[in-house]
Amino acid sequence: MKDPGNFQIPCIIWDINIEKALCDMGASINLMSLTMMRTMKIEEAKPTRMTLQLDDRTFKFPHGVVEDLLVKVGEFIFLANFVVLDMEEEANTSIILGRPFLATTGAIIDVQKRELVLRFHEEKMVFNVFKTMSYPKESIGECMMVDSIEQIVQGVLEEEQCEGTIELEQQASSEELQQGTMEKSVMLK
Incomplete structure (x- = not known):
């Protein structure tokens, strides 16, 4: 059995028909x-301090975030946020639906049956993963893996700030100790 890897589904966002939206369990956004x-015709994206690490380990800074877009898949409509990136487009991969979207849709991926099931309340929609894939992996292009490292960077910055504060406190304590030692030696003379 072939590994399905990433797969595609058709969807509509606003009035734009996207025949091959790439579903990627490896994408955190x-x-x-x-x-x-x-x-x-979206005028503005909400600014973000997010940094993205691409598959080739390079870092990119997004244009912004577009929130609360309605994504129609079949008869189902889901709400999704998208990070916007100025990138080259190849093989119609202008949209990547990552783990947040797949979680919202209640996606179930059955590799043995080769099916992707999207759920909305009690209803479900089934896609045959291999039938929806119609191009080789080599033609996917620049954007195959994206990870948001904003939380990691924020954690490191907070840690460094905390360490810097501790160093300043230690330095101040050391200076106070030296000052006290000098005062004692002056008093002894």
Whole structure:
């Protein structure tokens, strides 16, 4: 049995029909190209301090975040936030639906049956993973893996700030101790 890896589903965002939205369990965010954002006539994206690490280990800074977009898959409509990245588009991969979207849709991936099941309340929609894939992995292009490292960077910055505060306190204590020693030696003379 072939490994399905990433797979595609058709969806509609605003009035734009996206035939091959890439579903990627490895992506920690939903991603949209800046070109796609402009095609949808979205004026602004919310600024973000997020940093993205791509598959080739390079870092990119997103254009912003577009919140609360309605994504229609079949008869189901889901709410999703997208990080917007100025990137080259190849093979119609202007949208990546990552783990947040798949979690929202209650996605169940059955590798043995080769099915992706999206759920909305008691209803479900089934996609045959291999039928929805129609291009080789080599043509996916630049954006195959994206991870948000904003939380990691924030944690490191807080840790460094805390260490810097401790060093300053230790330095101040050391100076006070030296000052006290000098005062005692002056008093002894």
